Amino acid sequence: MGKVAEGQVSVEKFSFMTTTLNDAIGWARKYSIFQYPFVTACCGMEYMSTACSHYDVDRFGAGFPRFSPRQSDVLFVVGTISHKMAPVLKTIYEQMCEPKWVVAFGVCTCTGGFYDNYATVMGIDTIIPVDVYIPGCPPRPENVLDGLMKLQDKIQRQKQAF
Amino acid sequence: MRIESLLEHVQSRYADAVVGVAPEVRGDAAVVVKRAALRTFLAAVKSDPELDLNILMDLTALDYLHWEEKEDRFEVVYNLFSLSKNHRLFVKVRVPESDPAVDSAVPVWPAADWYEREVWDMFGIRFTGHPGLKRILMYEGFQGHPLRKDYPYNKRQPIIGPVN
Ligand code: SF4
Numbered sequence: 001m002g003k004v005a006e007g008q009v010s011v012e013k014f015s016f017m018t019t020t021l022n023d024a025i026g027w028a029r030k031y032s033i034f035q036y037p038f039v040t041a042c043c044g045m046e047y048m049s050t051a052c053s054h055y056d057v058d059r060f061g062a063g064f065p066r067f068s069p070r071q072s073d074v075l076f077v078v079g080t081i082s083h084k085m086a087p088v089l090k091t092i093y094e095q096m097c098e099p100k101w102v103v104a105f106g107v108c109t110c111t112g113g114f115y116d117n118y119a120t121v122m123g124i125d126t127i128i129p130v131d132v133y134i135p136g137c138p139p140r141p142e143n144v145l146d147g148l149m150k151l152q153d154k155i156q157r158q159k160q161a162f
Numbered sequence: 163m164r165i166e167s168l169l170e171h172v173q174s175r176y177a178d179a180v181v182g183v184a185p186e187v188r189g190d191a192a193v194v195v196k197r198a199a200l201r202t203f204l205a206a207v208k209s210d211p212e213l214d215l216n217i218l219m220d221l222t223a224l225d226y227l228h229w230e231e232k233e234d235r236f237e238v239v240y241n242l243f244s245l246s247k248n249h250r251l252f253v254k255v256r257v258p259e260s261d262p263a264v265d266s267a268v269p270v271w272p273a274a275d276w277y278e279r280e281v282w283d284m285f286g287i288r289f290t291g292h293p294g295l296k297r298i299l300m301y302e303g304f305q306g307h308p309l310r311k312d313y314p315y316n317k318r319q320p321i322i323g324p325v326n
Contacts, residue, residue, distance in 0.1 A: 116315070117308075
C-alpha cells in the first residue's frame with residue numbers, strides 16, 4: 001500500500017471492500033494470463049500442442065503469448081536451461097513487471113532432469129523463484145493444464161498487490 | 163582409389179611423415195602421422211593430384227586417459243575426403259599430455275577454424291598458428307575442459323553473468 005495523497009482516502013479504510021476487491025482482482029488476473037514462453041528445447045513441442053486448438057489454453061484465459069517480457073504476467077520456462085542461457089533467463093525475469101509468476105515446465109527446468117553434467121543448470125529455482133513446477137519429460141498437455149489451473153488457484157488466493 | 167592402393171601410395175610417398183597404418187574406420191583408410199610433420203603432410207595430401215583430398219570433413223580428438231596400452235594420452239583425428247576421387251582418409255596424430263599442442267590446419271583448410279576451437283574448448287589441446295584460439299561452446303570464465311576424462315562429470319561451476 002503506497003502513500004495516500006492529501007484529500008484521498010486509503011482503500012484500507014473500507015475493510016469490507018478490500019476483501020471483495022481482492023477476490024475480484026484475483027479473478028480478473030487468473031483469467032487474463034499473458035504468458036511469455038521461454039522455449040529452449042524439446043518441451044517446446046508439448047507447449048505448442050497445449051497452446052494449439054486441440055487442448056486450447058485459451059479456455060483458461062492464457063491463450064495470448066506475448067513476446068515481450070514487459071507485457072507478460074507469467075514466465076513459462078520450457079526446456080533445458082544451460083549455463084550460457086542462465087543470464088538471459090534472469091534478465092528476462094527481471095524485465096517483467098509485477099505481479100509476475102513463473103512456471104517451470106518439464107523436469108529440465110524443475111531439477112535439471114537427466115542432464116547431470118557440466119553445461120546444464122540444475123533447476124531454474126537456483127536462479128529465479130518458481131511458482132508452479134510441472135514435471136514430466138515432456139509433460140503431457142493434461143499435466144500442463146493441471147499446472148495452469150494450480151497457478152490460477154494460486155493467483156486467485158494470494159493477497160493482490162494493487 | 164581403393165583402400166589398399168591409397169594406403170600404399172600414402173606410405174611410399176610420405177614415408178618420412180607416416181608412423182604407421184591405423185585400423186580401418188568402417189571401410190576407410192586411416193594413417194598415423196608424426197606430430198612434427200603434420201602441417202606439411204596435410205598440405206601435401208591436399209595438393210597431391212592422385213589423392214586430391216580437398217575437403218576437411220571433420221576434426222576431433224580423443225582422450226585415452228585410462229588406456230594403458232596407449233603411450234600418449236590424446237589423439238587428434240582429421241577426416242579428409244576427396245570429392246573428385248570419392249575416397250576418404252583418416253589422419254591421426256598422437257599428442258602427449260605433457261605438451262598438448264599440434265600445428266593448426268587453418269592455413270591448409272580454413273574450415274578447421276571452428277573445429278580447432280571446439281577441440282581446444284573441450285579437450286584443451288592447443289593449435290599453434292590458429293588465428294584466434296578461444297572457447298567456442300563454453301563461456302569465458304569456464305574452468306577446465308569438460309570432455310577430458312578426468313573432468314568430473316557432475317562438477318558444478320558458478321553460474322556467470324548478472325545471475326551473481
Ligand atoms: S524435460 Fe525432457 S522434453 Fe523437456 S526439455 Fe528436458 S529433455 Fe526435453
